[in-house]
Amino acid sequence: MLVLVRHGESEWNKLNLFTGWRDVELSERGVEEARKAGHALKEAGFTFDIAFTSALKRAQHTLDIILEELGQTDIPIERDQALNERDYGDLAGLNKDAARERWGEEQVHIWRRSYDTPPPGGESLKDTAERVLPYYEDKILPLVKEGKDVIVSAHGNSLRALIMKLDDLSRDEVTQLNLATGVPIVYKIDADGSVAEKRELSI
Template identity: 65%
Template sequence: MSERLLVLVRHGQSEWNLKNLFTGWRDPDLTALGVEEAKKAGQRLKAEGYQFDLAFTSVLSRAQKTLDLALNELGQTDLPITRDLALNERDYGDLSGLNKDDARAKWGEEQVHVWRRSYDVPPPGGESLKDTVARTLPYYVTQILPKVLQGNRVLVAAHGNSLRALIMVLENHTPESIMKRELATGAPVIYRLNADSTVASKIDLAA
């Protein structure tokens, strides 16, 4: 029986996470804590006996480094890796690089909350989660899902919102409920899929 294993990991804490800045497509490095979170993700997966056939990540270094550190812990440093901007974080546009408190002072608490937590209202010059889904989901359906359904064990290291786009489909979320679905940094979520691409089982190693 083929495994049909899909594991999603949000990157470890970045320098801008720590500074409470909107990050989006900007490219800060991991913090020391983020490095440890990435290593711990690999250690958790190794402890549970997981190995992988291929991996996907974004073109942003915090996700790539998380993947590399996790694979090092797994002893799989030669794993084939595909990098694609379709898996990039949601683009925060004009908010990118701003402190979240400063943004609230400039545009108001309510407006910033709408940009952050509504499904389909984008910040100026940026993407809503709906836009991110429109970018990320087709890539998943055409590039990642077929590999999983062929029986490959696939690891995806990406970002809070690009992974939410995948989780929205995997876990049958509505536009309202997906906004409340939190993803801890460096905490693997493990899915085994049925032959029809639905989820047979799920394990959240953050729980």
Template identity: 60%
Template structure:
């Protein structure tokens, strides 16, 4: 029985391009983001992969990325579950602010702490730890059991919600997960054993 889990960060969004803190805001994909999503679908198809079900967040950029991947796979009718527990980390008061402007206003060190510490949230927002506290229970209750039943599952979501899942899957420390970069539109393919442990992992960002 194959236990397949593919995680893919959405393609470049309009706010990624403008270097803005995005969080729960809902910009769409750029032309580059659309092409990244299509390329992800083509890569998966070339590997001979297909899926039984999909999960995505409540945000347009992730949903559209998934839809473009489905088109490339010829799986437009794939059952899709959307849930805000897979949403990007909420950046609170930083949302919509240019990252360079934020550094000028709050200082380079403070912005770095907000962006790259595990448990220090920006004002009014979420830390990675807080993001994991909503994403991981959902992963364990809704996604992982489907994989362990033998379903081939794809999850299209966001840098930080996916980091939370990867931290659990790969057994990474708080420091290690903060160093983990996920390319936009670059699938990570996991094959798991009956206990949810990794048999193999392939990051298509390095393919």
């Protein structure tokens, strides 16, 4: 079983700022979202053998809270920047509305949602996928194929890149994919690595 969770709301999410690799904390709402995610997983009977998260504390803190709710604070945790949010480059730290005023609605939309057009100094979703997917295939998928129950706490775009592969989405389809903060997405993966079942837990 593979469970993916986008971190709870961060302080910069709340302020409508581009975050990327900037290392910001969860907001109070984000902490509560993480607790609800952990509670939902506990109520559904989930336990995990190993956890993966990014090198950024908003994802790590979300994972810590979930595992605390599950009473599983002692399981192995792998932290790697391969699972980091996409790097927003020159946009990082800027208010999204201010960015639209500076560069125009259409250009900012292209940077945020296109598959292969990066913002200045940053990564596209394609760039993000090129680090996320090899890590998934090398480190995470083999464990899932062995029958391990794995949870991944990461970010909107690193998880979009992974879900694009898991759900076999086109470039156009993935641009429409939005992931809510703190909502667990559960995948049952067959021995060949294909998806047998997918569902979201309500929190």
